[in-house]
Amino acid sequence: MTLSLPTFSEVIEQAPDAIALVDAAGIVVYANGRLIQLFGVNAADIVGKPIETLIPERLRAKHTALRDIYIGAPRVRAMGDTRLTLAARRADGTEFPVDIQLAPIHSNGKRWTVAVIRDATERHAFLDELRDARQMAERVARLKGEFLSMAAHDLSQPVQTLELLVSSIERRVPSPSEVAELLGHAAFSLSQMRQLLKMLSDISRVESGSLRIIPEPVPVDSIFTDLERQFATLAQSKSLRYISNPCHHVVETDPALLRTILSNLVANAIRYTPRGEVQVRCFASSTGSLHLVVSDTGIGIPEDQLRTIFEDFYRLEEARRAHRDGFGLGLGIVRRLSGLLELPVTVNSRIGQGSTFDVEIPAGKVLRAA
Numbered sequence: 001m002t003l004s005l006p007t008f009s010e011v012i013e014q015a016p017d018a019i020a021l022v023d024a025a026g027i028v029v030y031a032n033g034r035l036i037q038l039f040g041v042n043a044a045d046i047v048g049k050p051i052e053t054l055i056p057e058r059l060r061a062k063h064t065a066l067r068d069i070y071i072g073a074p075r076v077r078a079m080g081d082t083r084l085t086l087a088a089r090r091a092d093g094t095e096f097p098v099d100i101q102l103a104p105i106h107s108n109g110k111r112w113t114v115a116v117i118r119d120a121t122e123r124h125a126f127l128d129e130l131r132d133a134r135q136m137a138e139r140v141a142r143l144k145g146e147f148l149s150m151a152a153h154d155l156s157q158p159v160q161t162l163e164l165l166v167s168s169i170e171r172r173v174p175s176p177s178e179v180a181e182l183l184g185h186a187a188f189s190l191s192q193m194r195q196l197l198k199m200l201s202d203i204s205r206v207e208s209g210s211l212r213i214i215p216e217p218v219p220v221d222s223i224f225t226d227l228e229r230q231f232a233t234l235a236q237s238k239s240l241r242y243i244s245n246p247c248h249h250v251v252e253t254d255p256a257l258l259r260t261i262l263s264n265l266v267a268n269a270i271r272y273t274p275r276g277e278v279q280v281r282c283f284a285s286s287t288g289s290l291h292l293v294v295s296d297t298g299i300g301i302p303e304d305q306l307r308t309i310f311e312d313f314y315r316l317e318e319a320r321r322a323h324r325d326g327f328g329l330g331l332g333i334v335r336r337l338s339g340l341l342e343l344p345v346t347v348n349s350r351i352g353q354g355s356t357f358d359v360e361i362p363a364g365k366v367l368r369a370a
Contacts, residue, residue: 018117021105022051026067029112038119040091051115056089074104074113085124088117097124206336211257213340217367218255220247220292224280226259231266235278240270247282249290250368251361257337258359261345264330265294265357273298273354288363295356301349309347310335 012019018035020028031046039046039054046053051067052060066079079086079100088098097120105112228244235242251258262280269278276297283291301309310331338345338359349355 020046020051020054020115020117022113022115024071024111026050026052026064026071028053035117038090038117039088045091054088054117056087056095059087070102070113071111074102074111076101076103078102086120096121099123206333206340211340213254213257215252215254217250217252218258220249220251220282220290223255223259223262227262227266227280230263231270231278235270238270238273239275240273241277242270243277243279243281245279245281247292249282249284249366251290252365252367253341253343253361257341258343261334261337261341261343261359262292262294264334265359268330269294269296269298269355269357272296276354284366288366290361290366292359292361293356294359295354297354300351300353301347301355302351303349306347306349 006014013033015032015034018038019030019032020035021030023029028046028049028051031043035046036043052063055063070077079102086098086100087095089095099118099120101116103114103116105114224244224247228242232242232244266278266280273296278294278296281293281295283293285291334345342362344360346358346360347355348358
């Protein structure tokens with residue numbers, strides 16, 4: 001059985017893209033049917049004419065200079081670059097964006113250039129929509145951050161006033177009583193409000209883009225020491241062992257933001273660990289990166305929810321039943337800050353056995369190893 005194939009000229013004529021063959025002087029010697037249709041010209045209007053005939057007059061001089069450069073060093077390439085929109089001109093004078101690919105041809109001592117031209121109107125329209133959507137998303141994020149910042153600021157003043165009032169009343173209560181117990185509950189509620197306001201403030205700074213990253217050499221042990229001072233007593237109040245292993249590494253990052261990431265992880269670990277221990281440690285990988293690890297023996301996280309836990313206000317059903325405190329914002333802050341600092345955070349967990357959160361410091365940011 002003999003397979004009947006179309007001729008080369010038939011393939012070129014029915015190609016989906018406009019194709020022109022241009023000689024070394026920049027004269028069009030052939031134009032396929034798609035080019036004739038795309039530009040709204042007759043073959044006689046383009047064949048035998050300079051390729052610049054298809055280009056807006058304002059761009060012709062520049063194109064001629066670029067064509068001469070290409071002829072001096074021909075190669076397969078795309079015209080323009082990601083910052084430049086190429087334009088073509090139809091017979092009726094209208095302009096439209098195009099993508100152009102060039103390829104040199106050598107035959108019988110002569111040289112030509114094949115130009116493949118594609119109408120880029122739809123692609124540019126899509127890119128414009130994408131850019132507009134991105135700008136809108138950035139504006140919404142900025143407004144969200146500004147709103148959260150103003151809300152946190154306006155709420156902090158009455159919270160501070162209430163804290164002072166509660167403290168003043170506690171000093172004036174003559175003896176432990178029912179009133180003192182109620183004041184204790186009020187003080188606890190105010191501390192929760194203060195914690196929520198701080199979280200909202202942290203989120204607002206990230207969302208609004210006002211958060212400044214100030215990298216500097218940071219001894220990891222100094223952060224581990226701060227965490228132990230902050231959380232060891234809290235862990236002991238729940239009869240948990242708080243274990244902080246030495247980490248004699250120095251990394252380059254923003255110390256305040258790294259401390260915020262780790263403190264949120266440790267706070268979560270203590271909150272959702274009813275018994276056992278919370279441990280903070282580090283280890284270096286074979287690639288030179290450093291891993292800061294917060295592990296616990298807590299309630300664990302279902303495998304299908306390991307990604308979801310980093311969303312704002314998300315709390316596991318088991319966590320909601322066991323604990324009324326907590327806002328579901330800590331891991332959202334971790335997600336934002338780890339993205340800003342380019343410190344990937346991963347998590348492994350088993351239900352009823354605990355969770356391990358791993359903050360990776362890339363090798364390029366590890367200044368000194370133990």
